[in-house]
Amino acid sequence: MTGREIYEFWAPASDEWSPWVKPVLFTETDEAVLEGAPARMPEESGLRCHVGSRRDTAIVVDLPGPQSLIAGFDLAKDGYRPVPLYNTTSGRRQRVPPEKCVLTDVGALVQLLCTPLPDYVRNTIVGDNPPTFLLDSRRLRGTNQPAPGIYDNRWMVFPQDFPSAKFLSLRGITQVIVIQETILPAEDLTHVLLRWKEGGIAIYLQDAGAESSLRRAEMRRPSRFRWAIYRALALMGLRRNSAGGFGSVVPIPGHGGSFG
Helix, strand or coil: CHHHCCCCCCCCCCCCCHHHHHHHHHHHHHHHHHHHCCCCCCCCCCCCCCCCCCCCEEEEEEEHHHHHHHHHHHCCCCCCCCCCCCCCCHHHHCCCCHHEEEECCCHHHHHHHCCCHHHHHHHHHHHCCEEEEEEECCCCCCCCCCCCCCEEECCCCCHHCCCHHHHHHCCCCCCEEEEECCCCCCCHHHHHHHHHHHCEEEEEEECHHHCCCEEECCCCCCCCCCCCCCCHCCCCCCCCCCCCCEEEEEECCCCCCCCC
């Protein structure tokens, strides 16, 4: 399958959650297929928390790298439709060696996205199922320090990357559960969650590594919340990619700038 075909499978035109599937990482799945993707998706994600099947619930999974996608597959067993929101690139098209020169290696995510899907996942994409939005919790910190010549693929989310509280409510969703490893949601995600909360959606947090009960999210109002220029200010320091998401090489002094 080509990268376009893989993306169209994940985001069929007939599905109401398809507009939020980010296409940028799928542009690199062609090479992953040629190199040989994993034979199948792991059967279990290792999540210890149990959300259960609820038609009135949407989920946000904010876990490191491929852990979030594998968790999305696990949640599909309860009828949740995985929605990949990975808005970055791996450096493949720039021929960047990921083990040395990429701020955050997302090669494993690229391979998992083009892995043949089990039937229980395929059924959630074509059916009328609540969403589970999948994020990489490493998106803003990376695993290396930005430096000249490194591929800087840090990224962040904005309220526009998710459906509105009204959209969720009209589809019978009254609460959102955030599965993460940290005590509080990341600041960029907090901008999204507070807008949902203002729109009447209840927000709960769940620790991915413990069989603890859900707890109400207590979130402080982040700086620049609802500022008209928040997006422009937040993007300062991040590098955009010509494919539409984030990721480009930090320019080397005297080499004429970066490319995406």
